[in-house]
Amino acid sequence: MSDSETADLETFRDETRAWLEANCPPEMRKPATSDADVFWGGRNAKFSSEPQRIWFERMRDKGWTVPDWPKEYGGGGLSAAEHKVLRAEMARMGARPPLSSFGIWMLGPALLKYGNDAQKNEHLPKIAAGEIRWCQGYSEPNAGSDLASLQTRAESDGDDFIITGQKIWTSYANYADWIFCLVRTDPAAKKHDGISFVLFDMTSKGVSTKPILLISGYSPFCETFFDGVRVPKSHVVGTINRGWDVAKYLLQHERAMISGMGERGVGRPLGQIAADSVGTDAQGRLDDVMLRGQIARFDVDEAALAACAERAVDLAKAGQAHPAFSSAMKYYGTELNKRRYEILMSAGGVDALEWESERSKQGARPRAWLRTKANSIEGGTSEVMLGIVAKRILDLPGA
Amino acid sequence: MALVLTEEQSMLRDSARGLISDKAPVSHLRHLRDSKDPTGFSKEFWHSFAEMGFAGLLVPDEFGGSGLGYVEAGVVMEEIGRTLMPSPFLATSVVAASALNRGGNAAQKSEYLPKIASGSLLATLAIDEGAKHRPLQTSLQAVRAGNGFKLSGAKALVVDGHVADLFIVAARTAGSAGEREGLTLFLVNPAAKGVAIERTIMVDAHNAARIEFANVEVTADSVLGEVDQAASLLDGVLDIGRGAVAAEMVGLSDEVFGRTVEYLKSRKQFGKLIGEFQALQHRAAELYVDIEITRAAVMKALQALDADVAKAASAVAVAKAASAVAVAKARAGTTATRAVQEGVQMHGGMGMTDQFDIGFFMKRARVCEELFGDANYHTEQLARARGY
Ligand SMILES: Cc1cc2nc3c(=O)[nH]c(=O)nc-3n(C[C@H](O)[C@H](O)[C@H](O)COP(=O)(O)OP(=O)(O)OC[C@H]3O[C@@H](n4cnc5c(N)ncnc54)[C@H](O)[C@@H]3O)c2cc1C
Numbered sequence: 001m002s003d004s005e006t007a008d009l010e011t012f013r014d015e016t017r018a019w020l021e022a023n024c025p026p027e028m029r030k031p032a033t034s035d036a037d038v039f040w041g042g043r044n045a046k047f048s049s050e051p052q053r054i055w056f057e058r059m060r061d062k063g064w065t066v067p068d069w070p071k072e073y074g075g076g077g078l079s080a081a082e083h084k085v086l087r088a089e090m091a092r093m094g095a096r097p098p099l100s101s102f103g104i105w106m107l108g109p110a111l112l113k114y115g116n117d118a119q120k121n122e123h124l125p126k127i128a129a130g131e132i133r134w135c136q137g138y139s140e141p142n143a144g145s146d147l148a149s150l151q152t153r154a155e156s157d158g159d160d161f162i163i164t165g166q167k168i169w170t171s172y173a174n175y176a177d178w179i180f181c182l183v184r185t186d187p188a189a190k191k192h193d194g195i196s197f198v199l200f201d202m203t204s205k206g207v208s209t210k211p212i213l214l215i216s217g218y219s220p221f222c223e224t225f226f227d228g229v230r231v232p233k234s235h236v237v238g239t240i241n242r243g244w245d246v247a248k249y250l251l252q253h254e255r256a257m258i259s260g261m262g263e264r265g266v267g268r269p270l271g272q273i274a275a276d277s278v279g280t281d282a283q284g285r286l287d288d289v290m291l292r293g294q295i296a297r298f299d300v301d302e303a304a305l306a307a308c309a310e311r312a313v314d315l316a317k318a319g320q321a322h323p324a325f326s327s328a329m330k331y332y333g334t335e336l337n338k339r340r341y342e343i344l345m346s347a348g349g350v351d352a353l354e355w356e357s358e359r360s361k362q363g364a365r366p367r368a369w370l371r372t373k374a375n376s377i378e379g380g381t382s383e384v385m386l387g388i389v390a391k392r393i394l395d396l397p398g399a
Numbered sequence: 400m401a402l403v404l405t406e407e408q409s410m411l412r413d414s415a416r417g418l419i420s421d422k423a424p425v426s427h428l429r430h431l432r433d434s435k436d437p438t439g440f441s442k443e444f445w446h447s448f449a450e451m452g453f454a455g456l457l458v459p460d461e462f463g464g465s466g467l468g469y470v471e472a473g474v475v476m477e478e479i480g481r482t483l484m485p486s487p488f489l490a491t492s493v494v495a496a497s498a499l500n501r502g503g504n505a506a507q508k509s510e511y512l513p514k515i516a517s518g519s520l521l522a523t524l525a526i527d528e529g530a531k532h533r534p535l536q537t538s539l540q541a542v543r544a545g546n547g548f549k550l551s552g553a554k555a556l557v558v559d560g561h562v563a564d565l566f567i568v569a570a571r572t573a574g575s576a577g578e579r580e581g582l583t584l585f586l587v588n589p590a591a592k593g594v595a596i597e598r599t600i601m602v603d604a605h606n607a608a609r610i611e612f613a614n615v616e617v618t619a620d621s622v623l624g625e626v627d628q629a630a631s632l633l634d635g636v637l638d639i640g641r642g643a644v645a646a647e648m649v650g651l652s653d654e655v656f657g658r659t660v661e662y663l664k665s666r667k668q669f670g671k672l673i674g675e676f677q678a679l680q681h682r683a684a685e686l687y688v689d690i691e692i693t694r695a696a697v698m699k700a701l702q703a704l705d706a707d708v709a710k711a712a713s714a715v716a717v718a719k720a721a722s723a724v725a726v727a728k729a730r731a732g733t734t735a736t737r738a739v740q741e742g743v744q745m746h747g748g749m750g751m752t753d754q755f756d757i758g759f760f761m762k763r764a765r766v767c768e769e770l771f772g773d774a775n776y777h778t779e780q781l782a783r784a785r786g787y
Contacts, residue, residue: 144747146668169748214751215743215758277530288531290775342736345765346773349530350556353607353766356600366602366765370758373743374751381747383678 005081013085020089023058025051029094031267033364035218038100041130043177056130059098066104066128069112073120074128080317084310094267102134102171103127105257107180110197110250114238123199135202136254137167137181137224138247144169145384147182148191148244152226154183154198156233161185161198163206163229169378173209173222176202180250186241197243197250200231216370217355217363251380255326258379259333260309265302270295270340274347291346298339305329305336324392331385334375341369400706402698408474411467415478418451423484425756431485432604438562439598439606440485446518448486455516457496462512464496469639469704473646473697480650483763485605487521489647490558494640495522498567502584502624502632511565511586522565524636525554525610532772534569534633535577539612541570541585547618548572550585550593553611556769560608561598563589568612572627579630584623591615603762635707635717638724641771642704645697645724645731648767652690652731652738655760659683659742666747679745686741693727693734700727722784725777732774735764 028051032038036048039056047053059065062076068083069075078086108127111120126132143150152165163183173179178201186194202209206229209222238246266273271286274295279287286292312329315321344365345352352369354360376382391399404412422444431439448454457472458464465471472493479488496515499508499522514520526534539552550570557566566587574581589596593615598608624632660683663674673679703720707713739761743750750757768774 139748142667144668146670149669213753215753215761217753279529288775288779290779294775338740346775347530349532349769349773350527351530353556353601353603353769354599355602355604363602366762370602370761373740373761374748376744377747377751382744383676386678 009081009085012082013089016086016089017092019062020093020095023055024093024095025055027051028055028096028098030096031094031265032096033361035220037096039098039130040133040172040175041099041101041103042133042175043131044175045130045133055095056098060129063128065099065130066108069108069124069128073124075124080313084313099130101127101130102136102176102180103132106136106250106254107134107199109253110180110246111237113249114197114246118234119199119237132177133172133175135170135173135176135179135224137170137173137179139169140166141168145381147247148195150182150184150195152181152183153187154185154196154231156185157230159233161196161231161233161236163198163200163226163231165226167224167226169212169221170209170224171221171378173202173224174211178202179207179224180237182243182247185243189241192244194241195243195247196240197237197246198231199235199237200229204229204231206230214371215373216367218367218371252323252326254379255330255385256312258375259326259329259331266340266344270298270343270347273344277347277349277351291343294346295343298336298343301336302340305332309333322393324388327380327385327388328393330379331376331382331389335382337375338372341372345369400702402695402702404470404474408471411471412474412478414451415453415475416481418447419478419482419484422447423486424482425759428483428485428604428759429756439559439604440487440562445486448488449516449518453488454492454518455496455512456492457500458492458512458516459500462508463516464512465516468701468708469642470698470701472639472643473701476643476646477650477653480647480652480763481654483603483605483651483759487559487562489640489643490523490563491515491521493643494524494558494636495565495567497639498524498584498623498632498636501635502629506620507586507623520565521559521563522567523557523559523563524640525557525560525566525568526633526637527556528552528554530555532769532776534637535579535582535630537569537571537582538576539568539570541572541583541617543572544616547616547621548585550587550612550615550617553609555599555609557608557610558770559606560589560610561596562606565589566594566610567623569629569633574627581627582629582633583626584629584632585617586621586623587612587615587617591617601766603759603766605763605766607766634721637771638721639704641724641728641777642697642700644767644770645693645700645727648731648735648764649690649694649697651760651764651767652693652735655738655742655757656683656686656690658757659686659745662746673745682741682745686738689734689737693730696723696730697727700724718784722781725781725784728772729774729777729781732768732777735767736774739764 039052064076067076067078067086071077104127111123138147140150154161154163181198182195183198184194185196206227208225211219211222213219275286281287312325348365352365355363390396452465453475455464456467460466499511541548541550566589568585568587570583570585571581572583593613595611596608601607663679664672666673700723703723707716707720742757743761746757749755
């Protein structure tokens with residue numbers, strides 16, 4: 001980087017910091033503690049608080065719900081270096097993302113690469129502005145890890161496809177406005193070759209959803225049924241029957257996003273949270289030698305993972321990243337997040353076992369703990385991630 | 400002593416398994432949870448349990464019980480762990496019965512033990528105060544008042560606290576938190592003035608309560624054991640509870656494991672049974688080894704507890720039992736945690752659903768881990784016992 005570029009970046013940092021200080025409400029400077037605290041956007045979106053609304057609208061107006069997307073699509077048009085500065089500055093003050101969305105994390109990157117102009121113009125600005133909420137129709141009852149064996153059919157009917165079949169584990173399908181969906185358009189072809197990636201409105205005739213209850217007691221996902229849903233062929237992203245390429249590219253982004261969980265703390269260092277319930281000795285050390293060791297080891301791994309995540313982004317920008325590296329990160333980040341919550345449960349002891357009391361915020365901690373168990377399943381299981389590393393990065397025989 | 404069940408013990412296991420799996424499969428717990436059952440267990444089933452002699456399993460013959468030992472109690476706990484049946488067996492029949500039998504005077508024993516054996520009295524030990532199990536940190540105060548005492552303080556994770564007819568409360572009559580001297584156990588009527596009971600709905604849908612004592616008056620007769628000297632009695636009683644919970648965790652782990660292996664043999668992906676993937680085969684095999692090692696450690700601990708009684712509580716036998724229990728509870732905690740995590744993971748999305756039973760095992764394992772000290776606590780205890 002030249003001296004003048006460095007100087008520009010430092011100016012950008014100063015301006016960004018000042019803007020964030022002036023515009024991020026204090027309530028938005030700590031991690032969300034429940035799903036209600038997260039703003040997902042969409043046609044029926046409601047803000048859970050005034051600060052949430054203000055923060056979202058200010059960031060949206062600056063294009064910073066999607067800082068590195070082109071300005072023409074409602075993004076911030078930031079360079080990789082600027083985006084990194086923004087992320088660092090937000091992290092420094094603990095600012096939470098103003099908008100969470102499958103559109104931002106998953107569909108957007110896929111559209112930017114594979115979408116045609118009409119699709120990009122139609123969908124990207126609405127994602128950036130939080131107007132449309134998306135869900136992901138990949139998994140089916142018999143196509144989980146073996147996603148490419150999916151059976152949802154799309155039959156050609158003039159300019160349309162008629163879609164029939166069932167998806168499962170569709171997160172927030174009951175709240176989503178649109179779905180990006182994998183369907184089989186050529187049943188005769190080899191399993192990876194007959195799949196198309198298609199977009200449609202969840203209010204279309206023939207779409208229905210049935211929520212599934214999670215072990216956390218919440219119901220964030222659904223069985224999703226398609227009974228003769230009519231979708232114009234123009235809604236296919238990329239080439240018909242080449243949807244697997246789009247699907248895989250999207251998964252890389254999804255996995256990178258999920259791996260970020262490993263770095264995403266809970267607001268305070270675990271050691272301090274543990275000290276609240278376990279106490280400290282005369283020297284100020286956590287009064288549970290074994291737990292102290294576990295937390296310290298976790299902290300080491302968390303800091304190292306954060307460095308690796310930063311490096312992964314930089315390598316990608318430098319064109320030196322292995323395309324399958326997001327699988328390595330997804331594996332480690334999710335396993336680490338599960339460890340974080342095991343430690344939190346251990347630290348909380350009896351208090352962390354209550355499920356319905358006011359005192360426990362309706363069991364916020366045990367419910368969050370149980371939810372983390374899905375991290376190593378959703379977006380591809382840990383076993384599948386390690387399989388990808390063995391095959392695509394290590395090139396092991398037979399993998 | 401051989402680390403295998405005797406013929407009588409095997410018969411006991413079979414009859415416990417038959418009864419429990421028939422009358423109280425996991426769906427029984429699910430129903431109690433979903434219907435927000437005010438009692439949290441089935442009274443009717445508890446009566447059949449008592450009729451078969453389980454409620455008084457540890458109660459001596461002379462008080463109407465079966466006079467069996469801790470290995471037998473463990474056999475029943477293991478079966479309870481398989482279906483996660485909520486029942487007063489742990490709090491009443493194992494922990495409270497042992498406390499009364501070991502610490503009670505003749506009058507106390509003859510008043511309470513027959514009722515425990517007949518299933519008509521529910522009792523529980525109130526020990527924990529803070530977030531973690533630290534028995535010596537007990538600070539609930541009992542001050543002398545007239546002929547008796549007044550109790551003030553709070554307890555948490557009192558198993559069956561909202562349905563019990565009798566509390567055995569650990570209190571401090573002298574010394575300060577952290578000291579062995581100055582602990583006393585009291586028998587307290589839950590209906591006594593100044594007792595406030597809050598049932599806490601727990602992650603595992605098993606019974607627990609927080610209890611506050613505000614100047615609760617008790618007579619001198621309600622002291623269980625000796626004033627200021629309860630630490631040893633408490634150690635022994637807690638170790639029995641720990642051995643029993645460890646046995647429950649073995650049953651729980653084994654059941655989760657069995658269900659998971661079945662799933663590996665039935666779920667297909669990539670045109671194969673997922674059990675054909677060596678990555679999963681090895682993990683299942685490792686878990687098997689882990690459970691077998693823990694099973695042996697738990698059996699060893701239960702036998703050591705029986706031996707401690709047989710040897711009239713000689714100091715050597717007590718210390719041996721304590722170490723064996725620390726090993727057992729620490730192992731059971733880590734093994735059960737691993738078993739439920741593998742159970743959920745290997746079931747994929749299915750394992751995350753409430754509709755599927757695996758999650759119930761994960762939740763119960765977490766509570767068992769906290770009950771009477773977690774793996775960290777017992778590992779630390781072992782290190783201390785060995786002098787490092
Ligand atoms: C909370 C949550 C949210 C989700 N949200 C969505 C969503 O929005 N949209 C969507 O489409 N899907 C979603 N999913 C589905 C998720 O992607 C699948 O659950 C996942 O891909 C695993 O598939 P499965 O559940 O069928 O498990 P299976 O594939 O049946 O796997 C069962 C077990 O076998 C293992 N296994 C399978 N194949 C192999 C192998 N070759 N080698 C070794 N082990 C193997 C797996 O790792 C796992 O442990 C979600 C899942 C969860 C839990």
